[in-house]
Amino acid sequence: MTTTESGLFQVEKEELISGSEAVGIACAMADVDVITAYPIRPYDTVMQYVSRLKADGAFDCDFIVAESEHSQFEIVKHASAVGARTFCGSSGVGWFYAFEAIAVTAGLRLPVVAMVGNRALDDPGAFGVEHNDALAVRDLGWLLYWVATAQEALDMALMAWRIAEDSQCFLPFALSCDGSFLTHSQAIVNVPAQEKVNSFLPAYDRGRLLLHPDNPITIAPQANEDWLMEIRRQSDEAMHQTPAVIKKAYQEFKTIFGRGDPSPFIEEYMTDDADIILVGMGTLALPVKVAVRQMRQEGKKVGFLRVKYFRPFATDEIREALGKCKAVAVIDRDFSLGSPSYGGVLFNDIRSALYPLDDRPNMYNFIAGLGGREVRVRDVNDMVNMVQDALDTGKKELDTTWINVRE
Amino acid sequence: MSTVAVEVVYRGIFQKSLARNIVRSIVFAARKEGKIGTAFGRYSDSPERNGIPAKQFAIVADTPEELEENLAVYEAKEVDVTINVDDTMCKGIESWAWYGLQPINQLTKPGGTLIVTSRQEADQLIEDVHEKDDPYDLAIVPGIPSFSGLWVFKDDHTDVRVLGALCKVCPQLVSMESMAEALREQGLNELKVTSAQRTYDRTSTRTVEPGEGNSEVPFSFTLPGWKEMEEGVVIKAAGKGGGFRGGEGGFEPARNETFKKWSTRSMRPVINFETCIKCTLCWLQCPDTCFDVTPDGLYDANMEACCGCAVCEAVCPVPDCITMVNEAEFNDNSSQYEAWTADADGYKTWMTNLIDISKLNERTHGFHHVGGYQEQIANVEEE
Numbered sequence: 001m002t003t004t005e006s007g008l009f010q011v012e013k014e015e016l017i018s019g020s021e022a023v024g025i026a027c028a029m030a031d032v033d034v035i036t037a038y039p040i041r042p043y044d045t046v047m048q049y050v051s052r053l054k055a056d057g058a059f060d061c062d063f064i065v066a067e068s069e070h071s072q073f074e075i076v077k078h079a080s081a082v083g084a085r086t087f088c089g090s091s092g093v094g095w096f097y098a099f100e101a102i103a104v105t106a107g108l109r110l111p112v113v114a115m116v117g118n119r120a121l122d123d124p125g126a127f128g129v130e131h132n133d134a135l136a137v138r139d140l141g142w143l144l145y146w147v148a149t150a151q152e153a154l155d156m157a158l159m160a161w162r163i164a165e166d167s168q169c170f171l172p173f174a175l176s177c178d179g180s181f182l183t184h185s186q187a188i189v190n191v192p193a194q195e196k197v198n199s200f201l202p203a204y205d206r207g208r209l210l211l212h213p214d215n216p217i218t219i220a221p222q223a224n225e226d227w228l229m230e231i232r233r234q235s236d237e238a239m240h241q242t243p244a245v246i247k248k249a250y251q252e253f254k255t256i257f258g259r260g261d262p263s264p265f266i267e268e269y270m271t272d273d274a275d276i277i278l279v280g281m282g283t284l285a286l287p288v289k290v291a292v293r294q295m296r297q298e299g300k301k302v303g304f305l306r307v308k309y310f311r312p313f314a315t316d317e318i319r320e321a322l323g324k325c326k327a328v329a330v331i332d333r334d335f336s337l338g339s340p341s342y343g344g345v346l347f348n349d350i351r352s353a354l355y356p357l358d359d360r361p362n363m364y365n366f367i368a369g370l371g372g373r374e375v376r377v378r379d380v381n382d383m384v385n386m387v388q389d390a391l392d393t394g395k396k397e398l399d400t401t402w403i404n405v406r407e
Numbered sequence: 408m409s410t411v412a413v414e415v416v417y418r419g420i421f422q423k424s425l426a427r428n429i430v431r432s433i434v435f436a437a438r439k440e441g442k443i444g445t446a447f448g449r450y451s452d453s454p455e456r457n458g459i460p461a462k463q464f465a466i467v468a469d470t471p472e473e474l475e476e477n478l479a480v481y482e483a484k485e486v487d488v489t490i491n492v493d494d495t496m497c498k499g500i501e502s503w504a505w506y507g508l509q510p511i512n513q514l515t516k517p518g519g520t521l522i523v524t525s526r527q528e529a530d531q532l533i534e535d536v537h538e539k540d541d542p543y544d545l546a547i548v549p550g551i552p553s554f555s556g557l558w559v560f561k562d563d564h565t566d567v568r569v570l571g572a573l574c575k576v577c578p579q580l581v582s583m584e585s586m587a588e589a590l591r592e593q594g595l596n597e598l599k600v601t602s603a604q605r606t607y608d609r610t611s612t613r614t615v616e617p618g619e620g621n622s623e624v625p626f627s628f629t630l631p632g633w634k635e636m637e638e639g640v641v642i643k644a645a646g647k648g649g650g651f652r653g654g655e656g657g658f659e660p661a662r663n664e665t666f667k668k669w670s671t672r673s674m675r676p677v678i679n680f681e682t683c684i685k686c687t688l689c690w691l692q693c694p695d696t697c698f699d700v701t702p703d704g705l706y707d708a709n710m711e712a713c714c715g716c717a718v719c720e721a722v723c724p725v726p727d728c729i730t731m732v733n734e735a736e737f738n739d740n741s742s743q744y745e746a747w748t749a750d751a752d753g754y755k756t757w758m759t760n761l762i763d764i765s766k767l768n769e770r771t772h773g774f775h776h777v778g779g780y781q782e783q784i785a786n787v788e789e790e
Contacts, residue, residue, distance in 0.1 A: 109639035170639065209639045216644030223640070226506070230633035231640055237633070 002031045008058045009194040019153035019182030024049035026157030028059040029197045033084035036064045036072040040094035042183035043117035069094040073101035080110040081211045085204045092119035095133045105172045106141030111164035112172040119179045120371040128372015129179040131334040141235045143173040144311040146281035150187040162249045165204045168241045181283035265314030267306040274303030280331040291380035315353045327362045333369045343400045368403035410468040411580040412486040419459040421554045426463040428566040433465035436581040436589035458671040460500035489515045493552035494525035495734035497535040501670040507627030510537035517541030520576040524548045538620035544612035564602040571606035583607045628665045656702025672715030674731040676708045682728045689719035710740035732765045
């Protein structure tokens with residue numbers, strides 16, 4: 001049964017729901033065929049909600065509770081190969097336990113959509129948000145998106161199937177939702193009418209690559225060094241093609257649903273004449289925007305850039321947005337121990353993207369909010385003050401600074 | 408200033424330890440003369456499967472710099488000596504790593520030497536080996552293919568005998584004295600050192616002239632570019648196949664065009680079409696779908712597809728209807744069914760002779776019939 005048949009989402013309406021519930025509703029509206037689940041906080045909020053929607057008769061799907069994350073991701077990988085629209089997800093070390101399946105899902109060009117409820121990697125057992133779990137797939141061919149609001153969670157989930165299942169792309173899509181701040185926080189969300197979703201989201205067509213008795217193929221035979229580079233180059237090319245697919249889907253989404261930012265890849269907030277631009281991902285946007293607004297009232301030329309897609313990385317847009325300011329301050333909700341400048345993952349990618357510019361801004365890095373620790377408005381103020389001091393005293397580099405950590 | 412390269416071509420798994428012992432001893436021996444070397448396998452680990460042709464190399468140089476220059480390539484593009492430890496591979500080899508058939512002497516330098524362990528005469532072997540544009544030498548170390556393999560090392564002295572022959576045909580590599588010293592240092596007993604010395608004394612070479620040998624053009628394939636390949640690591644199925652030899656009756660399955668696998672074979676089934684009861688068991692059980700079904704319902708083992716596993720022989724309920732015969736007895740992959748339909752009496756004479764030969768000789772691996780293993784074990788216990 002589809003939601004059109006159940007009549008549940010016939011008319012557009014407002015709901016008070018969490019980011020996870022928003023993703024769950026998107027699963028129903030997208031009429032996902034196969035959903036696999038294995039509980040781990042905070043991802044489990046979405047599996048609970050999806051199973052309830054199914055039990056309530058909102059839609060029908062094969063809802064399989066696997067015996068582990070590894071099987072959970074293996075099942076959707078195979079289901080995707082036979083032409084099923086799929087959804088799954090996990091958090092923290094659960095995501096890591098599925099890593100064998102996760103790595104090959106991208107290699108086999110299977111458009112699985114997964115929600116990562118971002119969570120600190122155990123040990124210590126911690127439920128709060130850190131981005132290192134989802135970031136671990138950054139090199140493998142997964143599309144990686146960081147959501148900031150529950151509304152965006154619903155919209156981007158619908159977009160995820162549209163983009164991932166485009167034959168130009170055929171890559172898996174990880175929708176990163178910050179644990180607690182998105183997965184457990186409810187907000188007013190516009191739930192569109194099913195009809196609009198139907199016109200936006202075509203059926204998944206695997207075409208020549210469909211595993212079916214009428215289309216006999218072998219998937220993933222043994223290949224040695226005389227084939228492997230060509231296979232990798234194909235995946236690389238798919239990633240090259242993906243930005244165009246994203247742009248097209250985003251444009252159509254805006255036309256049909258009437259909402260969205262100017263760019264699908266980044267969100268710019270008060271960056272136009274900014275001397276200092278803060279950069280971050282996910283729900284961090286909220287305290288940073290508040291801080292930026294307050295500082296603007298004090299006359300400080302500060303702005304914020306939210307990176308939405310970490311993969312594909314929007315090199316051109318980010319250069320354009322950051323190329324003219326004096327200083328860029330990246331706030332990483334992740335760590336990359338022993339990396340260049342002992343900086344975060346986002347910081348080092350941003351710095352790398354800006355390197356070819358003739359007139360590069362100074363780059364500063366802050367590690368903040370690990371394990372779900374609050375990033376306060378006054379922390380953001382402190383960061384900006386540190387950057388301003390560095391600019392005033394001509395320091396091109398500061399040691400990567402851990403914010404709000406007890407000495 | 409010089410570098411000497413040696414390759415050992417062997418059958419995967421079965422002869423891996425043998426090949427490894429040979430290349431390591433070469434490097435040890437050269438070290439005795441102050442040279443430096445390296446021994447390495449290509450496809451001697453996980454892609455290696457039972458019987459699949461594989462290689463190990465030994466490179467020996469006067470200086471570390473010269474050695475590095477030779478190691479900067481994935482594998483040697485030419486070698487001073489090719490050692491083949493299973494004469495059935497003289498027909499050419501195909502592995503997971505090479506697309507198409509590689510002549511056994513492909514890497515042998517002009518004026519280099521091909522050493523083969525074999526019971527065949529030089530002229531018989533040369534019929535199998537593909538012709539080259541330049542002359543090279545052939546040396547034979549008498550013996551059957553040694554299956555001193557993975558689980559047990561059946562010590563038949565093949566390793567040291569090959570090394571003795573190598574010192575004789577390639578004195579610039581290492582002297583027999585240094586080799587003997589190296590063998591002793593590795594803890595081998597005096598009997599093995601004597602075996603090496605005897606083979607050294609007895610080995611002679613015969614020059615193979617340009618144009619002498621098998622004139623067949625080895626099959627080969629062009630690897631596709633990434634834009635031509637199907638995406639998603641997807642390979643199209645070979646298809647279903649059709650009638651026997653393209654006709655109406657019978658059935659011939661479609662087969663992989665880029666990997667024929669037959670060089671994996673060290674023996675092949677010989678079929679008595681007159682006693683066949685058409686029970687279908689060979690056709691059903693063959694793991695490589697190698698049997699073509701003839702219009703009259705007989706089963707013709709296709710020698711382009713047969714890997715020589717002997718499952719057909721094991722499942723055949725009729726005595727001597729399918730008999731595995733050493734691959735060295737054959738010079739081509741032609742159809743037995745076609746030979747039988749052309750001349751039934753001639754075929755019967757040929758077949759009976761081959762079955763007799765097969766039964767006279769102990770097999771390199773496997774047994775003539777189900778229960779052979781138990782019989783051999785019982786014999787060993789009696790002894």
